[in-house]
Amino acid sequence: MNLVSTWTGRTACALQAAMRMSNDEFASHLGIGLRTVAGWHEKPNRRPQSEMQRTLDTALAQEDDAIKNRFAELLKDTADAPAEPAVDEAAAADAEKRLSADPDIGSALEWLDEHAGWTPGTARREVASRLARLDVSELEDRAGRRGRVDQRSIAEVLGRYYGTKTGEHGRYAARYDDASTETSVLTCPDWLDLACPLFAAHDRLKATNSARDMFAELDPGAAGRAAQRLAETLAMGTRLVDKPLYRLLDISPSPDAINGLVGTSRFVEYAVTMDLLEGELIDAISADATTAHQSLPLRDEYLPDTDSVTDVANRLCAGGPLALFAIARPASPFRGEADYVLLVQERSGNVLNAARRLAVIPKGFHQPMTDLRVDAQIGATLRREVEEELFGRDEIDNTTNEQRSADPMHPSRVSEPMRWLMEDPSRLRMECTGFGLNLLNGNFEFASLIVIDDEEFWERYGGRVEANWEAAGLHQYSSRDGDLISELIADVAWSNEGLFALLQGLRRLAQIGGDRVSLPSIEWEVR
Incomplete structure (x- = not known):
């Protein structure tokens, strides 16, 4: 035969x-x-x-x-399977040039060679070959399909994958008005409604350099998917910068203090491993939401059950804080009574995380800048992200600049709005309102609230508050417009972590906002 x-x-x-x-x-x-x-x-x-x-x-x-x-x-x-497209030699040569021009991609290639067990240069050739074959229009079509997968679908499919609540941990959900919503954020009652001030006496994450390498050897399938991610990153012009990244090793949040331990990793390690889980899931949902939870090989490997999600010491757990930002405004004949302006962003398509989705602002990865110990505080990242994402400090954006300043947040270097806030610490209220682990990608999420109670800030600097490149749009809501905020909560364009931070922030603001707020009543549950 x-x-x-x-x-x-x-x-x-x-x-x-x-x-x-x-x-x-x-x-x-x-x-x-x-x-x-x-x-x-x-x-x-x-x-x-x-x-x-x-x-x-x-x-x-x-x-x-x-x-x-x-x-x-x-x-x-x-017999009828499509043939693998031939590589255009000119396209491959162009791909090689693009690979050589990006030092951060070069670092990623070295990491991939090392962790895949490839001889030096193999990753470069593999990524160049894949890049030469990519059809950008197909990637744009896929981005469109991904954009149509909403927050509720993601939460529902992850609910089917991980099952119902076991033990104290479950998915964060909330009831408001006559409606309800749920997220993919794994949490527990002890991690919610913390109202923990994010200043040094309470913000106590400690940093260590001794965390072990979680990806000592990538299997061939994982290595191939990593190479594909790098090729697509180049093709779509997505920013990928190989900077240090805090990874969570232990956590114990309470109303009195945020205690825990963080190590350091590299952003590229996260980008070509754990961050791939989001795209895999959303692509599966866009193909068939009813069976999407049944075929997720990367998730089966990296994050197969809730035990692996909570075992942060033995996996790569990146993430960071995100905050509902509320700024006091005086009464106005045009606007009405005194209130808080609440800021919400629509994420750009050029970010790796929560692209094209609604989120609170600021939202950032927890990363060291110059001081490994001090920068481990959640509040340090929030202040930096406010400077970068809302006050226009381009030079502290480590996706576009090398950091050479010994103290980039020194009062002599910060923006005028931030300097005004730092002159009197009581002007800037920052609290952690909740903590969770995002089932979507395993990230840790510190839901937070930032409040500026002094109306003088808005009168002085309201016109200078402007989102950076990470946002495709910035929207404002009044804390007195409860009906519109209920509609905002119901918007399916939210990222899961963004909705988590919004809900927890609104709950806390309702407690401390006095006559400036008229917010929907929000009650959480852990499912």
């Missing part, structure tokens, strides 16, 4: 399936390396060399008729 004239990765995989063997078993049976078998799955149209062709011929010839018949049936299913 002559079934194959020339073996490809696809037909080799069909033989493996007919023999009902795992990658390990098939590699052992043929006497070849596991990476070779994995490579056939990654590149089904690649033709093995002549010696491997003979090995596969021999393996098939030695099997019984039942396996040969199954193999023949599987070949019928693969």
Whole structure:
């Protein structure tokens, strides 16, 4: 029975399936390396060399008729499979130039070579090849499909994947007016309604340099997906900067203090591993929301159950704070009574996290700038993000600039609005309102509230509050417009973590806002 004239990765995989063997078993049976078998799955149209062709011929010839018949049936299913597009040499050369021009991508390639066990230069060639094949219009179409997957669908599918509440941890949900909503944020009653001031006496995360490498060896499938992410990042012009990133190792939040331990990682490590979970899930939902939870191989590997989510010491857990920002405004004949202006952003398509979704502002990754210990405070990141995202300090945006200042937040360097706030610490109220772990990507989320009670700030600097490149738009809401805020809560364009921070922030603002607020009553539950 002559079934194959020339073996490809696809037909080799069909033989493996007919023999009902795992990658390990098939590699052992043929006497070849596991990476070779994995490579056939990654590149089904690649033709093995002549010696491997003979090995596969021999393996098939030695099997019984039942396996040969199954193999023949599987070949019928693969006969019409699309061929892998040829690489345009000019396009590949252009891709190589783009790879060489971006030092942060270069760092990512070195990381990938090391962690995938590849010889130096392999990642560069792999990413260049994938970049040359990419069709930007297809990526833009995919971005459009992803944008149509709403917050509720994400929360529902993750609910099916992880199941109902076990123990004290469950998904954050809330009731307001006559409606309800739920998120993908895993939390517990002890982590909510903290109202913990974010100043040094209470903001006590400690930093260490001793955290171990969580991705000492990427398997071939994970390495391929990492290379694809880098190629797509270049093709779409997404900003990817290889800066240090705090990773959570231990956490114990309370109303009195935010205690815990953080180590450091690299942003690129997060971008090509845990951050891929979001795209995998949203693509599955856009294909078929009813079965999306059944086929998520990356999630099965990196974040398979709630125990792995809460075990932050033994996985890469990045994240950061995000805050509902409320600024007191005086009464106005045009606007009405005194209130707080609440700021909400629509995220840009050029960010890696929560692209094209609604979020509170500021929202940032928890990262050290120059002082590993002091910058570990959640409040340090929030103050920096306010400077960057709302007060226009481009030079502290580490996605566009190298940080050379010894103290970028020194009073002599900060913006005029921030300097005014820092002159009297009572002018800037910052609190952590809740903590959770986002099932979407495993991130830690410090929901926070920032309040400026002095009306003078808005009169002086209201016209200088402006979102940076991370936002596609900035919207304001009045704390006295309860009906409009209820509609805002119901908007399905929210990111899950953004909705979590909004709800917790509104609950706290209702307690402290006095006559300036008329907010919907919000009651949380853990499901």
